[in-house]
Structure formats: C-alpha cells, structure tokens
Amino acid sequence: MSVSILSNRVLMVILSLTLALLCVSVELAAQVLPPNNCSNVFRYERWGFGWIGIIVPEYNGLTRMDWTLKFSAHGYGSSGQVSQMALYPNRTAAYQNIFQGGRAECYVTFQNYGSELPKIIYAQLNGQVLCTAIEYGAPSLTITRSIKVSIPTRTPVVSSNGSGGNTDITVARSGGSGGAKPIITVNTGTRDENPATDKCGMEGLVGLLIGGETLPHGRFPWMAALYHDDDPDPKKLSLTYKCVATLISSRTVVTAAHCIWEKQPEEMRVYVGRHDLDTHPETGATLMEIQSAFTHPDFVGNLVPDSDIGLLIFTTHVQESNYVRAICMWTSSTLLSNGGVEDATIGGWGNDENGKPTRFPKAAVVQTVSRETCLREMVSAKDFLTPRTLCAGNKKAHGPCLGDSGAGLMIQRNGRWMLRAIVSLAQRSGDTCDLTKYVIYSDVASHLRWIESKIVR
Incomplete structure (x- = not known):
C-alpha cells in the first residue's frame, strides 16, 4: 500500500516537471526577438x-x-x-x-x-x-x-x-x-544622454600666448597637451611638454607635423582635459597612449607650414566630460567671411612675453588676413606662403609663441567652434616672438581629404 502511494507521488512529480518543461519550451518557442540595430555589438x-x-x-x-x-x-x-x-x-x-x-x-x-x-x-x-x-x-x-x-x-x-x-x-x-x-x-538608474557627436565645438565656462587672457579649466575642452618621452629606459615613462594638440574625435588629435616628426607612438603621450601643467594627476585630465602617428606625406622634416600637420591616434577612446570634448571640423563647404578676413581664437601653453613657460593656458583673439595682405607685409616669408597656408595676427601683438606649435586656430559658427588651421611658424625675436608680424598656419581646410583618410572616430 505505501509503495503504491510513493509510486503515484513519484509519477505526479515527474508529470508536473514534464508539464513545466513543456510550458517553458512553448514560451521560449513563442518568444519574439525584437529588431536589433546594434547587432555589431x-x-x-x-x-x-x-x-x-x-x-x-x-x-x-x-x-x-x-x-x-x-x-x-x-x-x-x-x-x-x-x-x-x-x-x-x-x-x-x-x-x-x-x-x-x-x-x-x-x-x-x-x-x-x-x-x-x-x-x-x-x-x-x-x-x-x-x-x-x-x-x-x-x-x-x-x-x-x-x-x-x-x-x-x-x-x-x-x-x-x-x-x-x-x-x-x-x-x-x-x-x-x-x-x-x-x-x-x-x-543602474535611468538618464538621458545626447550623442557625443551633437556636442562638438561646445565651449565651457569663460573666466598662450603673449598678452592673452588666462583660460578657465574646460573653456576649450578640445585643447590637449602633447608630451615626449625622453627616458631611454623602456620600463619608465618620463614626459616633457612639447606642443599643443586639438581633439577632433574620440580617438584622434591633430597637431603640427614638426611636433611629432620621427617620433615613434610609444615615445609620445597626450594629456586630454589638461589645464595646470604643474599638477599631476589633474582632475578631469587623462594621459592617453598613442597607437599610431601620421605626418602629412608632403612634410619631410623641413619646417614648411604648407604641410605642417600631423595626427595622433589613441589606443582607446577618450571619456567625454566637461573638460574633454572634440572640436567641430572645418568642412569643404565652410568659407571664411569678408574675403578671408575674420576674427579667430588661438590658445595654448606657450611662452609669455618674457620668454617664460606658462603654467595655465592662455587665449588670444586674432584676425585672419588674405594671402595677398600677408605676402605684402611679410616679404621675407614669401617662400613659406602657399595656397595651403593661412596668416593671422592682431594689432596688440598678442598671439602664439614658442610652445604653442600645433595649437588650433578656432573660428565660431552658429555657436560652435570649428578648427580652421594649425600653428606652424612665427617671426623670431631673440628669446621670444615678434608678434607685430603675422603668424603662419597650416590651413586645415586644404587638408580635409588627408585628415579624413586617417582619422579614427
């Protein structure tokens, strides 16, 4: 009698499990997978x-x-x-x-x-x-x-x-x-975020350069500091500040070719979100490793602004924040106003009017001029001026100097900042720069196709 009852109970348990498995199988079979527009990841x-x-x-x-x-x-x-x-x-x-x-x-x-x-x-x-x-x-x-x-x-x-x-x-x-x-x-909370591509060129709070204004941290969040590794010991990394770089995507910065010429990727680092060169580590700043470096094919080591442009590709993506954000790129359909005469801004950590390195970045407003005006007033620089260069300066003699190479010349359009050119050459005057003369830039607008062929987003 007891054996019969036990057998019946075992049969009931088995039947229940079988029915449960059948229900699960039916549910899985009936499961509808939604469209997946993210199947790549x-x-x-x-x-x-x-x-x-x-x-x-x-x-x-x-x-x-x-x-x-x-x-x-x-x-x-x-x-x-x-x-x-x-x-x-x-x-x-x-x-x-x-x-x-x-x-x-x-x-x-x-x-x-x-x-x-x-x-x-x-x-x-x-x-x-x-x-x-x-x-x-x-x-x-x-x-x-x-x-x-x-x-x-x-x-x-x-x-x-x-x-x-x-x-x-x-x-x-x-x-x-x-x-x-x-x-x-x-x-695990919920929050709404706009795609990073919608935020390019959006500057931060307002508060390089000789006589310019000191920038608050994050005003131009695409400004980055380029360092060289001077330590031959492969187990150590000893970095010295060299030039300014500009973030143009989550993995790419642009700078002057002469800042990275003949340097291997492992011999360089870029500090994104950088502000205070004397503080390590710095809040909001990240030291990025370099995966690859490119200089324009027409640049062969001689300092010619015509092709003085280079790109560095990071090994990983930057983390966008209030201090780190890409600038918008100039486009082939964007034109300078008033026959090439337009206000622009340049920023960096270059030497001051006394030839001393600066701790915090400065910025100055300059004005672009036509190539004809630049040729007329800088006859001695005629061999450096081509259709792929751009000149800019101001009457106050404020602008980029030693240490500002690679900095981006920025022009604002519809509330967004766009990268137009890269600092290349300035007239030397002793231990500093003669900014009563125009500064010569490598014109980004002339190199858009090359940049697009190398940039990593």
Missing part, C-alpha cells in the same frame, strides 16, 4: 529558461569601459524588468580577458517579459555612440542601464623640475595584472 541569447542581452566592444585591449545602454519596451505597467549590467560570464573571466588583451563582455537579464523582449535603441561606449534605433510609440517605457569598469595597469610617480611648462611625469610600467585590483562601479 549586442546580441540576444538564451540563458537557462530565460533570455539575456550581451554587449561586447568592437576592439580588443580596453582597460576602461563606460557603457550606457537604452531599451524600449511596450506598455507602461509591464511587470518585466531589465537587470543591472554585469560582467559576462563573471568578473574573473572578464578581467582575465582584459589582462590578455581581449574583450570583456557585459550583460543584462530580461525577466517577466512574456513573448516580446525590450528592443535596444542606444549603445554608447566611452563617450562614443555605437548605434541607435527608434523607440516604440506610446504606450512604451525607456530603460537605461550603465556600467563602468576600470582596471589600472600602472602606478604614476610624479616629479616636477620646477620649470613651469617642462614637468617630468614618471610612470612605472608593469606587465599583466601587476597585482592591480580592478575597480568596478555600477549605475
């Missing part, structure tokens, strides 16, 4: 009896990830939930992938969504928008999830030589994990 995948969404960078070797994802789901009162983002399949495996130069994946889980999963409509990594899609019409709900992962691979030890602009930064390099502890912060 995001995929839906089954996880046990449910579904997850996995996000993965398009490139290897990232040691810092700042993901923001947005999903759109039908209905306001749905019981469905999107979990907080986490490392996939777990932290240990993800960190190991990063240390080995691979890609660390992250994921979210979808719970109680019935037959239709939320649609991904936005993915952003380290300030770069990777994909977008149109959200569902009303009634619908937008869910935002984000995660920040940072794995430090080196410990900076800073020393200053007390010379203002010539500060050495020593960074001890280490291979593998080096015992560094990964840092992970998670933000």
Whole structure:
C-alpha cells in the first residue's frame, strides 16, 4: 500500500516537471526577438529558461569601459524588468580577458517579459555612440542601464623640475595584472544622454600666448597637451611638454607635423582635459597612449607650414566630460567671411612675453588676413606662403609663441567652434616672438581629404 502511494507521488512529480518543461519550451518557442540595430555589438541569447542581452566592444585591449545602454519596451505597467549590467560570464573571466588583451563582455537579464523582449535603441561606449534605433510609440517605457569598469595597469610617480611648462611625469610600467585590483562601479538608474557627436565645438565656462587672457579649466575642452618621452629606459615613462594638440574625435588629435616628426607612438603621450601643467594627476585630465602617428606625406622634416600637420591616434577612446570634448571640423563647404578676413581664437601653453613657460593656458583673439595682405607685409616669408597656408595676427601683438606649435586656430559658427588651421611658424625675436608680424598656419581646410583618410572616430 505505501509503495503504491510513493509510486503515484513519484509519477505526479515527474508529470508536473514534464508539464513545466513543456510550458517553458512553448514560451521560449513563442518568444519574439525584437529588431536589433546594434547587432555589431549586442546580441540576444538564451540563458537557462530565460533570455539575456550581451554587449561586447568592437576592439580588443580596453582597460576602461563606460557603457550606457537604452531599451524600449511596450506598455507602461509591464511587470518585466531589465537587470543591472554585469560582467559576462563573471568578473574573473572578464578581467582575465582584459589582462590578455581581449574583450570583456557585459550583460543584462530580461525577466517577466512574456513573448516580446525590450528592443535596444542606444549603445554608447566611452563617450562614443555605437548605434541607435527608434523607440516604440506610446504606450512604451525607456530603460537605461550603465556600467563602468576600470582596471589600472600602472602606478604614476610624479616629479616636477620646477620649470613651469617642462614637468617630468614618471610612470612605472608593469606587465599583466601587476597585482592591480580592478575597480568596478555600477549605475543602474535611468538618464538621458545626447550623442557625443551633437556636442562638438561646445565651449565651457569663460573666466598662450603673449598678452592673452588666462583660460578657465574646460573653456576649450578640445585643447590637449602633447608630451615626449625622453627616458631611454623602456620600463619608465618620463614626459616633457612639447606642443599643443586639438581633439577632433574620440580617438584622434591633430597637431603640427614638426611636433611629432620621427617620433615613434610609444615615445609620445597626450594629456586630454589638461589645464595646470604643474599638477599631476589633474582632475578631469587623462594621459592617453598613442597607437599610431601620421605626418602629412608632403612634410619631410623641413619646417614648411604648407604641410605642417600631423595626427595622433589613441589606443582607446577618450571619456567625454566637461573638460574633454572634440572640436567641430572645418568642412569643404565652410568659407571664411569678408574675403578671408575674420576674427579667430588661438590658445595654448606657450611662452609669455618674457620668454617664460606658462603654467595655465592662455587665449588670444586674432584676425585672419588674405594671402595677398600677408605676402605684402611679410616679404621675407614669401617662400613659406602657399595656397595651403593661412596668416593671422592682431594689432596688440598678442598671439602664439614658442610652445604653442600645433595649437588650433578656432573660428565660431552658429555657436560652435570649428578648427580652421594649425600653428606652424612665427617671426623670431631673440628669446621670444615678434608678434607685430603675422603668424603662419597650416590651413586645415586644404587638408580635409588627408585628415579624413586617417582619422579614427
């Protein structure tokens, strides 16, 4: 009798499990995957009896990830939930992938969504928008999830030589994990963000240069400082400030070719968000490693403004902030006003009127002039003036000097700043510059096709 009852109970349990599995199988079979406009970085995948969404960078070797994802789901009162983002399949495996130069994946889980999963409509990594899609019409709900992962691979030890602009930064390099502890912060709240491309050329608060105004931190967030590595020891990094660079995308800066000529990528670093050259580390500033360097093919080491332009490509994307943002690029359809005579702004950390390095960047307003005017007033510079150069100056003799090479000449259009030219040459006067003469720039407008062939966004 008892054996018969036990057998019946076992049969009932088996039957119940079978029915549950059948229900789950039917539910999974009926699951409708939404359109995926982010298939290059995001995929839906089954996880046990449910579904997850996995996000993965398009490139290897990232040691810092700042993901923001947005999903759109039908209905306001749905019981469905999107979990907080986490490392996939777990932290240990993800960190190991990063240390080995691979890609660390992250994921979210979808719970109680019935037959239709939320649609991904936005993915952003380290300030770069990777994909977008149109959200569902009303009634619908937008869910935002984000995660920040940072794995430090080196410990900076800073020393200053007390010379203002010539500060050495020593960074001890280490291979593998080096015992560094990964840092992970998670933000599961919802927030609206505009794509980074909508923010180019937007300056910060208003408060290089000889006689110019000192800039507050972040007014021109595309201004960056270029450093050279002067330490022959491959295990150390000793940096000396050299030139100004301008951020034109999340991975690219433009500078003067003579600032990077015959330098290998590992011999240079760029400090984005830089302001105070005497402070290390500096709030809002990040020291970027260089993956590749390009000088214009017509530049062969002789200082000729006609082709004095170069690009540096970072190994990773910058993190956009109040202190770091790209300038808008000049376009082939954008023209100078009034026959080439127009107000422009130039900024940098160059020497002051006494030939001394500056600690904080300065800016000055200058005026572009026609090539004919420049030729007429600077006859001695006629061999340097071509259709691919531009001249600018002002009556106050304010403008760029030694240490401002590579700085961008900026012109404002409809509330946005655009990069028009790069500082190349100025008339020398003893230990300083004769700014009663025009400064000669490499004209970005003449090199747009070359820049577009090399820029990495």
